[in-house]
Amino acid sequence: MQSYTEENYLKTIYHLAEKTINVQTNAIAEQMQTKPASVTDMIKKLADKGLVDYIKYQGVTLTETGKNTAIDIVRKHRLWEVFLVDKLNFKWDEVHDVAEELEHIKSIELIERLDEFLGFPKADPHGDPIPDKNGRFAKTQFIKLIELTIGDQGTITGVTQHSSAFLKHLEKLGLTLGKKIQISDVTDFDGSVEILLSDKQVNISREVAKHILISSNGKN
């Protein structure tokens, strides 16, 4: 059984490990809004519990057990987000903080039943995949919108930026999950992308395009 805090460390390490193999102390500290010294303390504790492998000055990796625990927290977080949006009518930019608390409620039965109540969703309101109760993710293949070229079409199926500002911006442009789009132009000057969205033209910056995930249907 892990404490609330230990769970948050595991989750943070899990997410950081998606980008680098060995997760560094400073990276964890920044992500968790704490100091490196505190991270070192906690890492030792997690290592003692067999949840991470740790070599001094070399950063950490999750053990099998640690990874499973982390995935379970991610599962809870994303299921609660679906609940908040689908059942309680929260907007996709409003759910993160509450889910951050709900993810620590520790009843297996609760999550099983919630999963069923929600119809076993495969993705959360931002398109992030929800692992099943065995920790397995459904295979999905996304392309970043920025990688598409003129004429390509597809469906918006996720975002890689979860800030409220970004999500509100997309909402205002009408770029929400499930919308079908086609690339009509890419500006040479600033790399901004012109999108055809149900007969409406929308222009998005290169920065925005980087953070939208598309399930591609290939060329028109």
Next chain:
Amino acid sequence: MQSYTEENYLKTIYHLAEKTINVQTNAIAEQMQTKPASVTDMIKKLADKGLVDYIKYQGVTLTETGKNTAIDIVRKHRLWEVFLVDKLNFKWDEVHDVAEELEHIKSIELIERLDEFLGFPKADPHGDPIPDKNGRFAKTQFIKLIELTIGDQGTITGVTQHSSAFLKHLEKLGLTLGKKIQISDVTDFDGSVEILLSDKQVNISREVAKHILISSNGKN
């Protein structure tokens, strides 16, 4: 903003205050499964925060602020219980522990929306009243089943005992919320009560009868 633990103390004091005016240190300790010395520490802290009035050796009472905070936690607890039973199909004897955790999630918006999603319920699965967002309880008038006499009829609307054993027992006898009953006999020997429950005869002990609340329709 109160800690998880402070909230639990306030809730416990609130419930104990339903029976006695001044709540004693030992009573709190027993209820919270902790030691009297720890209770004294916490009481001082709550007094400093203006949540309880405290005179050494004389026990505590909640201040207005303390009481409002406690009622808010009770509201959350009971709304989550309704959610668990109505939406996730938990049994009424399975919900307490999970609600005990959920009640500490601290988003006002969440509770407002949950309340609405559940159709603004007035009572939880055990018949306990749910205060509205202003902390007001709907007026209800219950009679303990034990106080009824032969011929009296009414509807089961609550219980004053929440143990899983008790609730499972009632369930097995068919004595669940909303059921209409009539007293057909009261045994002199042991005070046990004979009940007519939709043409079925059920006998319950005096001890059980004490903990069932009836909204009475008066004599037949």
Next chain:
DNA sequence: AAAAATTTTTAGATTTACCTAAAAATAAAA
């Protein structure tokens, strides 16, 4: 490869919520 910069760890404190053991206050019994 030595110097400088960065990252990480150690050492020693702090805060919260708890504990035990002993002292003090209050209540009950003789």
Next chain:
DNA sequence: TTTTATTTTTAGGTAAATCTAAAAATTTTT
């Protein structure tokens, strides 16, 4: 009204998670 019993508080200590400041290891630069 003493004595006894009970309740409550104080004093001093522990564990978890944090902190700051300084030391140690690693990496980068010159």
